[in-house]
Amino acid sequence: MNRVVHPIEQESFRRLRSRLDTSHFPPLTRAVVERVIHSAADLEYASDLVMDEGTLAKAHAALHSGAPVVVDVEMVAAGITRRETVCRLREAVSGPGLTRSAHAVRLAFEQVGPGALWVIGCAPTALEELLTLDASPALVIGLPVGFVGAAESKAALRESGLPAVSNVSEKGGSAVAAAALNALLYTPLSYSEEKQ
Template sequence: MTASPPYRYIKDPAEIYRESARLIREASDLSAVPDELHDVAIRLIHTCGRPDVVTGLRASAGAAEAGRQALAAGKPILCDVEMVSKGIIRSRLPKRNEVMCTLGLGAVAPLAQRLGTTRSAAAVDLWQPWLAGAVVAIGNAPTALFHLLERIHEGFPKPALILGFPVGFVGATESKQALIESGLPYIALTGREGGSALAAAAVNALTGSLDT
């Protein structure tokens, strides 16, 4: 049996994170990103490997701090899909915050049929008991973000922060623009880009920067 090739690579997790953060800062222009969003920007770049992804990053004033305070107060994180939920690093959550996704509940499919919408949107209706002061992470379905905005307009409780990262060619751009114009606290990635990994990364950024 031949010897394995002499691969040279960093194995220490802490060193990997430190080196990643250093290289991201070297490769990225964060001058247009507010200081309070630097952790979020770095996490997003780290997740997709593209420094230019932050050109579409937008946020309301004080949004990141509002999210951090909500997590510190033990508020839950509401996710539109399980992929977002699974990407959140539970060990970093300050109060062992509950991470919830209602998409798979049995009530969702008949509710979607009754409402004439997607299951992702219908699942938002089940968030009502936990929505007040929560952190919402939407990383897949534009219909979920649109429906959330509709329900809040109709009287649902307001979350502390909405992370708007729905992805795709139908409704993603428009739903995020609606969020930006809603007056609600938000962090969003404009345009078609987004996805579950980026939404989870934004949550993880609120619990600690990449290089700590």
């Protein structure tokens, strides 16, 4: 089923591209950069995001082959418009040394096992917990936001060597994390052809 793009979205991307040349990015990287910028109206993401085209290609294939998508909060799930997601935050509890978000990651991993795509847009502790598990993810979109632990958790993700999309700064959030995943969902299997 082809996605119908609303005229407002088309105009938004046209304006984005009039302000920022994204043509030098490889196809999937460009898709992620543009969709994240579109979600936040923040051109700085073009230089703040960190990702690798080869990693995105493998994640894109896994996603379109039906790999599970796990999110840290329902706000991220609400932004992912064309795919069912797993979010275990409602059942999670906090305890000594464990936040609800971290516990939710444990519960989700017990449910989906290895090979999932993980989309973390809210809680740095969720990303930190994921890094302690043997999750063998297809991709970790690690874009939590905040002044406490966000930049550090994303740096730890990059140092882990896991396949990832992250950013260097403290900014991020549910909308941009969902946008990064949507970029891969919306990009057709024949993504080598120019997108949009």
